[in-house]
Amino acid sequence: MDPKLTEVSQLFERFKAAFIRKDFNTCENFLSQLKVLLTGFRSLPPLFEDTPNAVHELTLARDIYEHAVVLSVKVEDQDAFERDFFQLKPYYTDARNRLPQSPQEYPILGLNLLRLLVQNRIAEFHTELELLSSTALENPCIKHAVELEQSFMEGAYNRVLSARQTVPHETYVYFMDLLAKTVRDEIAGCSEKAYDYLSISNARQMLLFTSDKELLNYIEEEHPEWEIKDGSVYFQKAKESAPCKEIPSLQLINQTLSYARELERIV
Amino acid sequence: MTQDVEMKELQAPSNSVASASPSTFQHLKEIASLIETGAYAREVRRIVRVVRLTMALRRKLKASVLSSFLNFALAPGSDVHSRLSSYLPKEDDQDMDVDTATSATQTSTKHSLPELEIYCYLLVLIFLIDQKRYNEAKACASASIARLKNLNRRTVDVLASRLYFYYSLSYELTGDLAEIRGNLLALHRIATLRHDELGQETLLNLLLRNYLHYNLYDQAEKLRSKAPRFEAHSNQQFCRYLFYLGKIRTIQLEYTDAKESLLQAARKAPVAALGFRVQCNKWAVIVRLLLGEIPERTVFMQKGMEKALRPYFELTNAVRIGDLELFRSVAEKFSDTFNSDRTHNLIVRLRHNVIRTGLRNISISYSRISLADVAKKLRLDSANPIADAESIVSKAIRDGAIDATLDHANGWMVSKETGDIYSTNEPQTAFDTRIAFCLNLHNEAVRALRFPPNSHKEKESAEKRRERQQQEQELAKHIAEEDDDDF
Structure with a gap:
């Protein structure tokens, strides 16, 4: 066996x-060493040279990057996730014909979809x-993300939230928590337009807070224009400023x- | 993916010209002489005509005719000649004899012209594709591309752009488009360096097509936004470009721009390109639905398209009524069509619009309705329909789709009076967009008035004018002298 390959495999072990x-700190150290070592293989993208160990090297590299992606979720680093995912992607697309499919492929693709959803990069x-x-x-992993997007676009937010219980993979929880925060802001934005007022207990339920205090803190920080009186939240102020009829x-x-200019050009 | 086949036919508007005259071979000879004059005079216009005439002959090409033409145009025994002849199926030699006599006398002058050589490649390639001999076509196309890379003549550009097209087509027909992507990129680079704008245009479209074939929208958009743009040289290429652009924008949710490019592509496409126009219309219908517009019935009743657009018509109907159940059944019924059109994912996006229209209908009909009824009417089937309905309604209110308020305590939705639309700015903006459209149309029409590129003629006429002026002056001198003489 190629000494370089053995070195990488041992380090990966x-x-x-x-892991x-x-x-995770040690992991990150090892990972950056591994990435440097991987640059030495000529069978990996973008060269894709047909070396005798190509399949083995490709599989190993794919495995490393898959772990890198999962690691970035564990340390909650979205930028690293994006970087690692893009490094991994050629192994799923361009090396599809050379390798047997990875069991991790769909969970990771679904994870990436979820990330894009959380970052609101719908396009x-x-x-x-x-x-x-x-x-x-x-x-199921992909379907989960696709259905989330649909519910999110429709506005069926409680479906988004209940999806947290049915995550297909443990790594998804991190993004689902992030999504919950986005959903809360969305709900707040919608309620302020849709309701005249809400009782505090209802508002608390809707905005997914466990105590009234959290709700009051949230209102103070994010929506100071909401008015609280007689045990209800009034959205009147926010509404009045919106429809301002102006000529x-x-x-x-x-x-x-511009009409005049265009007409002049024609005549 | 039928539009390409159809697009080619539209380049043959002069069918009647061809049918009148005697033999295909005679025609090819005429074309060859046209190429020669075009090449010597460096007139690109003539070469364009060559391509057009060839398309008219396309149906009549036969192996025997082609091989005699090859004998006529290329020196027998030369590299090109033997290579091209090897692609043609062997047939009886009877009309070979007739032509060898003519070719023998003329070859000495012919074989030096690269234009003619490239033209022979093109002719053989078209023939091979029409005969469905795709593997030979691929080999022939690759050989021609290798030859083209070493040629840098403006008169070849037109033929080259056609060759690029068939090169890509032959690979697409065998399903190996990914293989030639690198080659196409290299060719695009070469075309850019040589200022071959027609070539760039064609190659950019081929590349976009190549990417979109594999759904690589990201790469396609990156290439498109960075490639140099200039005024379109060929209407067909411009139509294609608009179509691809529309597709990319649709996927990236820029529906307004997408609609514009798709409709423009459909409008600009020649009448004969039915397949292409059907594709444009399919995408345009979906984009308009996604925008919340309902396309008019006339869109679906266009001549020759009724059948192809039928699934989209039923889909539109479902969205218009706002019935989720109907929408689901239509999507299921035509799922094969939608899958083969690769519009399936877009149709999934439409679900949201169906709910919106349904909701709008409800809010217009009822001044007050309980959320449970809303859920029932929208046929939301979920674990908690009332809560779903509530959040869906509140989002619709926020997005301005309906004008209503929610009452959480009583669990109902109260619609506000629908105001008189003429008291808003709505009519004014509608009027404005129409005026802008008309003015724009006028401007584009003015800009589209094309004048033949006759710069050399102007030079001639300038010379003539000088001559004329000189003559006039001389004449005037003579008259003056005569006048003098008279005295």
């Missing part, structure tokens, strides 16, 4: 040991979605001027 011990979400085959779409004079002047 130590990485995995540290199981949840010693990229759909771009990624187009790349998936219909069998991939049937996979769009400047816009009209601009339009009329």
Whole structure:
């Protein structure tokens, strides 16, 4: 066996040991060493040279990057997640014909979809979605993310929240928690437009707080314009400022001027 | 993916010209002489005509005719000749004899012209594709591309752009598009360096098509936004570009822009390109639905498209009524069509619009309705329909889709009076967009008035004018002298 390959495999074993011990600092150290070592292999993307150990090297590298992605979720580093995911992606797309499919593929793709959803990058979400085959779409991990997006767009927020209980993979919990925060802001934004007032207990339930105090803190920080009296939250103030009827004079002047200019050009 | 086949036919508007005259071979000879004059005079216009005439002949190409043309145009025994002949199926030699006589006398002058050589490649390639001999077509196309890389002549560009197209088509037909991506990129780079704008245009489209074939929208958009843009040289290429652009934008949720490009592509496409227009219309319908618009019935009743657009018509109907159940059954019924059109994911996105329209209908019909009834009417089937309905309604209120308030304590939705739309700015903006459209149309029409690139003619006429002026001056001098003489 190639000495370089043995070195990487041994280091990776130590990485995995540290990973199981949840010693994430050591993991990160090993990971950066591993990444440097991986650059030495010519069979990996973007070169894809046909070396005798190509399949073995590709599989090992894919395994390393898969662990890197999961690690970035564990240490809650979204930037690292994005970087590692993009390094991993060629192994799923371009090396598809050379390797047997990884069992981690769908969970990680689903995780990435979830990340895009959390970061509200919906356009990229759909771009990624187009790349998936219909069998991939049937996979519970992917399906989970797709359904979340749908419920999110529709506004069925409690479906989003209840999805936390049915996560297909333990790593998903981190993003689901982030999503819950986004959902709370969304609900707050919607309620302020949809209701005249809400009783405090109802508002607390809706905004997913466990105690009234948390709710009051939240209102104070995020929505100081909401009014609290007689045990209810009034959204009147926020509403009054919104529909402000104004004659769009400047816009009209601009339009009329442009008509005049265009007409002059024709005549 | 039928649009390509159809797009090619539209380049043959002069069918009648071809049918009138005697033999295909004679025609090819005429074309060859046209190429020669075009090449010597460096007139790109003539080469464009060559391509057009060739398309008219396309249906009549036969192996025997082609091989005699190869004998006529290329020196027998030369590299190109033997390579191209090897692609053609062997047939009886009877009309070979007729032509060898003519070719023998003329070859000495012919074989030096690269334009003619490239044209022969093109002809053989088209023939091979029409005969469905794709593997030979691939080999022939690759050989021609290798030859093209060493040629840098403006008169070749037009032929080259056609060759690129068939090169890509032959690979697409065998399903190996990914293989040639690197090559196409290299060709695009070469075309850019040579200021071959038609080539760039064609290659950019081929690359976009290549990416979109594998749903690589990200890469396609990156390439598109960075590639140099200039005024379109070919209407067909521009249509394709708009179509691909529309698709990319649809996927990236920029529906307004997407709608514009798709509708423009459908409008600009020639009448003969039915398949292409159907595709454009399918995508345009979905984009408009996603925007919350309901396409008019006339869109679906366009000539020759009724059948192809039928699934989309039923889909539109479901969205218009706002019935989730109907929507689901339509999506299921035509799922094969939607999958093959690769619009399935977009249709999944539409669910949200169906709910919106349904909700709007409810809010117009009822001044006050309980959330339980809303859930029932929308046919939301979930564990907790009332809570779902409540949050869906509140989001619709926030997005401005309906004008209502919620009462949580009593669990109902109260619709506000629908105000008179003429008291808002709505009519004014609608009027404005229409005026802007008309003015824009006028401007584009003015800009589209094309004048033939006759810069050399102007030079001639300038020379002539000088001559004329000189003559006039001389004449004037003579008259003056005569006048003098008279005295």
